[in-house]
Amino acid sequence: MTLRVVLRCETGYFGAAQLLAESLQIPLLSSEPVSSESVSHDRAALAAIDFELWLGSAGLALRELSVAQDHGRARHKNTRKEKPSADIRCDFVAGELRHRRLYGGGKNQMILKATGLNKHKPSIMDLTAGLGRDSYVLATAGAQVTMFERQPVVAALLADGLRRLCGAGDEQELAIAQRLCLHQGDSLDCAAALAEQAPPDVIYLDPMFPERGKTAKVKKAMAFFHHLVGSDDDAAALLPLALATARYRVVVKRPRHAPPLADMKPGLCFEGKSTRFDVYPLKKMP
Numbered sequence: 001m002t003l004r005v006v007l008r009c010e011t012g013y014f015g016a017a018q019l020l021a022e023s024l025q026i027p028l029l030s031s032e033p034v035s036s037e038s039v040s041h042d043r044a045a046l047a048a049i050d051f052e053l054w055l056g057s058a059g060l061a062l063r064e065l066s067v068a069q070d071h072g073r074a075r076h077k078n079t080r081k082e083k084p085s086a087d088i089r090c091d092f093v094a095g096e097l098r099h100r101r102l103y104g105g106g107k108n109q110m111i112l113k114a115t116g117l118n119k120h121k122p123s124i125m126d127l128t129a130g131l132g133r134d135s136y137v138l139a140t141a142g143a144q145v146t147m148f149e150r151q152p153v154v155a156a157l158l159a160d161g162l163r164r165l166c167g168a169g170d171e172q173e174l175a176i177a178q179r180l181c182l183h184q185g186d187s188l189d190c191a192a193a194l195a196e197q198a199p200p201d202v203i204y205l206d207p208m209f210p211e212r213g214k215t216a217k218v219k220k221a222m223a224f225f226h227h228l229v230g231s232d233d234d235a236a237a238l239l240p241l242a243l244a245t246a247r248y249r250v251v252v253k254r255p256r257h258a259p260p261l262a263d264m265k266p267g268l269c270f271e272g273k274s275t276r277f278d279v280y281p282l283k284k285m286p
């Protein structure tokens with residue numbers, strides 16, 4: 001299914017928005033927010049829009065426009081007077097990820113044990129980067145992380161988050177940003193070629209999985225993300241690629257009760273409340 005995304009921007013961001021719209025090949029609309037007049041003026045055109053990207057002083061944000069089916073015809077409902085769905089943005093500088101960096105579980109975090117970062121400083125390839133949250137945690141613990149993201153809008157949000165991390169003016173944050181490198185593209189197509197030059201110690205996978213999370217809040221956020229990226233139906237193909245490419249181990253993040261990726265039994269598991277990390281060891285890390 002092709003998703004229809006438009007870009008709007010704050011005054012003063014038109015140049016940057018033009019470049020972004022060109023690279024994403026999406027329309028750049030006026031910098032005015034969607035209004036009830038414009039909705040009634042061009043209801044048919046607006047009904048076709050699934051997502052709106054917004055570029056401004058706070059960076060890039062994505063909003064899912066509320067669309068309802070009316071007698072088989074899509075009808076646009078987001079007039080900004082109604083409560084829009086929460087924005088998605090990539091924020092490494094404030095909020096939850098900053099809090100986790102400063103006060104989080106340190107080396108005891110399951111993701112660090114699973115990737116070996118509690119004892120080593122491996123180089124890592126994240127073949128399913130998404131909004132880069134896991135990669136950020138890995139880089140914060142000292143790993144050099146190469147990320148791949150194939151959904152262009154998600155990759156743009158991630159690139160924007162990295163840009164703001166670089167410009168945050170904090171030495172520690174700059175060092176983390178310098179350990180994160182993003183490739184926009186399908187890792188199934190390009191990871192092996194890149195790994196030929198520098199094989200990663202560890203490969204990390206976190207493909208989309210249906211029905212993740214239990215609370216209404218998580219479900220809503222995930223449903224939004226799911227609508228944008230789909231279900232990663234080809235995810236099973238990532239594991240053989242990862243096993244043939246990594247030097248020491250492959251780590252797969254799964255919902256706790258999900259079957260293992262590609263039905264391949266891992267050598268080791270780290271289980272949390274809702275998430276599990278399946279580890280496929282290849283060689284002992286030196």
Ligand SMILES: C[S@@+](CC[C@H](N)C(=O)[O-])C[C@H]1O[C@@H](n2cnc3c(N)ncnc32)[C@H](O)[C@@H]1O
Binds near residue numbers: 132133135154207238
């Ligand atoms: C569940 S999200 C990853 C979330 C991520 N671990 C985080 O912490 O933000 C899965 C992401 O992997 C991406 N993806 C899936 N298969 C991919 C592939 N073969 N190449 C690149 N990206 C892929 C999807 O587009 C989606 O954004």
